Amino acid sequence: MIGAGLTGATVASELTRHGYRVRVYEQADVVGGHVRTEWLRGIPYEPHGAHIFHTDDTEVWNLVTRHARFLPYEHRVTIRVRTHQLSWPLQRSELHQLEEWPLIEKELAALPPEPDRTNFETYCRSLMGRTLYDLCIRNYTTKQWGRDPETLSASVAHNRVELRDDDHRGLFRDRYQGWPENGYAELVESLLDHTETHLGTPITHTDLNDITRPGEPVVITSALDDFYNTEEGPLEWRGVRLESQYLPHTTLHQPSMVTNEPDLDTPWTRTIETKWALPHLHHTPGTIIMREHPGTTAKHYPVPDNTNTNKTLQTIYENKLTTHTRNPLTTAGRLATYRYINMDQAIRQALDTAHHITQNHP
Ligand SMILES: Cc1cc2nc3c(=O)[nH]c(=O)nc-3n(C[C@H](O)[C@H](O)[C@H](O)COP(=O)(O)OP(=O)(O)OC[C@H]3O[C@@H](n4cnc5c(N)ncnc54)[C@H](O)[C@@H]3O)c2cc1C
Structure with missing residues (x-):
């Protein structure tokens, strides 16, 4: 091996x-490779990036839960648009909060029946209209990939970008979802x-x-x-660098484990607070946030x-x-x-x- x-x-x-x-x-x-959990004063963080286990594969779930104790965790992501914190994937029912709502509403009513798969940008715009794409996706993607979204394949958006109207706030819909109580090292070491x-x-x-x-x-x-x-x-490859910060007097810093930052003035793409994965720690003082900076040559994303x-x-x-x-x-x-x-x-x-x-x- x-x-x-x-x-x-x-x-x-x-x-x-x-x-x-x-x-x-x-x-x-x-x-453990890319999957790694560290602890500081009993608070978990992941120096290589957030890892949430989710699967529909019963054999895989049975295997991982034989090697480590997983606690139930439904992963949630929010996106910060100026002062608004919206659910990610976007939910139609939340969009009226945005000042651009009248324009967005018109664009949503005029969407084509099928997404345009020419490239990443055409795909996203045909899924949610130009205004939402510009607000939530264009700059985030430019930061994430360091290139114009038009030069990316539509496959990047597939399974990652959607506009929901079902009020399902979990990022994933898999049958099995969780986070290992003692971090991922236990799982890999046991294997x-x-x-x-x-x-x-x-x-x-x-x-x-x-x-x-x-x-x-x-x-x-x-x-x-x-x-x-x-x-x-x-x-x-496109790599990310995680900058971690311990906040001793904060119990929880943000409304979900991950907050997407689509603003070009914010150099990082996401803020991650792994502590969300372990509800029994939620009232313990101290938390760790990690800011994910894209743009290294580490082998993270093909x-x-x-x-x-x-x-x-x-x-x-x-x-x-x-x-x-x-x-x-x-x-x-x-x-x-x-x-x-x-x-x-x-x-x-x-x-x-x-x-x-x-x-x-x-
Ligand atoms: C930022 C980020 C976030 C992610 N979040 C999630 C998530 O939330 N949920 C999820 O399910 N998946 C997530 N993933 C995917 C997950 O990380 C991978 O599925 C998983 O790491 C794959 O394991 P692997 O063993 O194939 O690769 P790796 O973990 O990269 O392991 C490869 C191993 O090979 C070693 N190696 C490399 N070259 C050599 C060499 N020449 N000789 C000897 N050893 C070598 C490396 O050091 C490493 O230990 C994420 C990935 C990224 C990049």
Whole structure:
């Protein structure tokens, strides 16, 4: 296994359960990858960004709840528009608060029957009209991606942008939603309980001869440009930086765990208060807020450009894997597949990968 994030840890756990001897190589000095919880005076925060577990996949939910105790948590997001705090996704019933409501109302009445999927901007405008798009989405997206929303694919908006009229305030509609009472480390560490794990060990394709025997399957959860030492060029990623602040005299700072900040004068995109995930802490003094600043080169979000340049480079790397005959190589997880996936999808990929190995390499 290359990588001890949620994907690598789950593959390792499943294979170990089936009697395989698994070795995990992790470049960082800690396990867990992008999913990480820290605590300050008993208050949780997530230095790599907020992680809410939500899924409709019963097998995945059963697996995570076997390894960590999850408390029920329905995730809510608000958006700050000048002095207004609106629900996100936007709810039609709240829009009349906005000074622009007469114009917005007219635009909503004139929306096309089907969204225009030419690019991200056309999609959003055909979903909610120009005024709401300009107020809530255009600047946020420009900050988030560092590029004109017209150059982004409409797929970025799909499943992320909607205009609701059902008063459902939770961001997700999945059957299972929660947050691990003791943070995510417990989950990942429990998955790796019986696995030999080498920390501080970055692996590229040139290391395989030293660390594997011929024929041993290798699962790659690292980015493929890293695996190939960027031989074909670097894949483009958009990263975020979290700036955390402890507020000793505040119990709760904002109305929901996440507040979106669409104003261009505010350099961060979101303010996150993880404490919302654990209701039993809500009356404890002290909270931690994290401001999410976009614009680093960290490998957080693959960039879905509307010319598909990045996907094409990813395919070139994937084709290279098929030329490696000494070991069967499989990819799984968000980095190696160059796709934004949620934790439950990462675990689903890991379960399928482990199943594939048990079937093909008994
Ligand atoms: C800002 C942000 C917020 C998110 N919020 C949510 C959320 O609320 N809910 C949700 O379900 N999902 C969320 N996600 C997605 C979630 O983070 C991923 O689904 C999950 O991290 C995938 O795990 P992974 O193991 O595939 O990748 P990672 O967690 O990145 O793990 C990969 C591991 O491989 C290691 N590695 C990399 N290169 C090498 C190498 N060359 N050699 C050895 N090791 C290497 C890394 O150090 C890392 O430990 C969010 C993602 C982002 C970016």
